[in-house]
Amino acid sequence: MKRQLLIGIDLGGTTIKMAFVESDGDIAEKWEIPTDTSEKGKNISNDIATSIRKKANESNIPIESFIGIGMGAPGFIDLDEGYIYNAVNLGWENYPLKEDLENQIGLPVFIENDANIAALGEMWKGAGNHSDDLICVTLGTGIGGGIISNGSILHGTNGMAGEIGHITAIHEGGAPCNCGKTGCIETIASATGIARIAMEGLENHPNSKLKKRFDAGNSLTAKDVFECAADNDSWAIDIVKSVTHHLGLTIANLANALNPSKIVIGGGVSRAGDQLLDPLNVVFNQYALPRVSDGAELVIASLGNDAGVIGGAWLVKSNLS
Ligand SMILES: [Zn+2]
Incomplete structure (x- = not known):
């Protein structure tokens, strides 16, 4: 041929x-x-x-x-x-x-x-493994989302389906989001959101490893947070806990509506691997219906760029x- x-x-x-x-x-x-x-x-x-x-x-x-x-x-x-x-x-x-x-x-x-x-892409050749019912969440500078249901991308009535990043996670007093609202999950679980939370808490955690990193470089990234958490810094551990709590709840709510077989987590933040996936699974299983969580597997995206x-x-x- x-x-x-x-x-x-x-x-x-x-x-x-x-x-x-x-x-x-x-x-x-x-x-x-x-x-x-x-x-x-x-x-x-x-x-x-x-x-x-x-x-x-x-x-x-x-x-x-x-x-x-x-x-x-x-x-x-x-x-x-x-x-x-x-x-x-x-x-x-x-x-x-x-x-x-x-x-x-x-x-x-x-x-x-x-x-x-x-x-x-993740459905066809990556961690989605040909799943016809898949949610993809990309944790980068912002949060991107794609929902595949019955093998097709969901578009919605005017193309807005899958805007997972703008699901409200904090209904009052949340941080401002690029979309004009406040408290979107993007303001918490994106790379930018995680870094923001870390910086805002430095004053209250003067002895943390995160504060030392900040003093050395005058900035913090999501990667710093996961590395300090792995190094047993209690402030960094608290941030990871809070981020995975909000994200796990958001994903569980989505899964209860969509009943996916794969939930693919991608983007720069997903490089944290099991450090992200393990606490996320705990929260997900807490809020997803038992049959929903039985049917769903959370996986890290495998295709990268x-x-x-x-x-x-x-x-x-x-x-x-
Ligand atoms: Zn938003």
């Missing part, structure tokens, strides 16, 4: 990750280029098309071998038309990304929200074959 390749793209505010992916999901080539956000992002789709042609040429792959492009993009997306309504960090407003890129490269283009393609490009490739495959 003729070799058919998929192109997966993960469009971010600083880099564009791209990959040629075999029809079984294995990556044949992957590379990245910087995102040119100048002039309201008007060069982005041209840069992508040029870079794909160049890489195909270098790899001796005729352009006819590609069947389509699947892309994850930030911002609010009109899925039928492939419009990006608003992606502040790219400078796009009502940008016809799908049409523009299709015109530049002559291949069909499919676009999804970037958190959703990460979920699709490749989840987006693999999910993008899956998007092409699922739409065209």
Whole structure:
């Protein structure tokens, strides 16, 4: 059979990750280029098309071998038309990304929200292990979410399904969130949220290991919190307990509604591994219905930065074959 390749793209505010992916999901080539956000992002789709042609040429792959492009993009997306309504960090407003890129490269283009393609990638080739009912939670600078139900990404009535990061965790007096509300789980369990909690408590924990780290470097990260917790610092341990309490409750509530078989935790914070997963499991089992927790497994995402490009490739495959 003729070799058919998929192109997966993960469009971010600083880099564009791209990959040629075999029809079984294995990556044949992957590379990245910087995102040119100048002039309201008007060069982005041209840069992508040029870079794909160049890489195909270098790899001796005729352009006819590609069947389509699947892309994850930030911002609010009109899925039928492939419009990006608003992606502040790219400078796009009502940008016809799908049409523009299709015109530049002559291949069909499919676009999804970037958190959703990460979920699709983990489902297809990662820790999601082909689960048809999966919740993916990405704990990065913010919290991204993707929900797969019956094998399909949930979009909701106007594309907002899966905004797990903005589930309210603290209903009064919570920290302000980027979305304009306060107390969202993103303000607590994202890398930014964990670092914020650590910094805000330093005054009350002057003898903690976290305070010593802060004094040495004048800043703290989520990684510092997990490392100090592993080193038995009681303030850091309290933070991990509080973060996993709120996150475990949020995930259990979601699971009671969705009854997933896999809950995939990704993003930079997930590098804490069992240090995150163990307390999270305890809280999850406390709040999820017994049959729900029996059916669900919490796992750490396994594809890392490749989840987006693999999910993008899956998007092409699922739409065209
Ligand atoms: Zn929010």
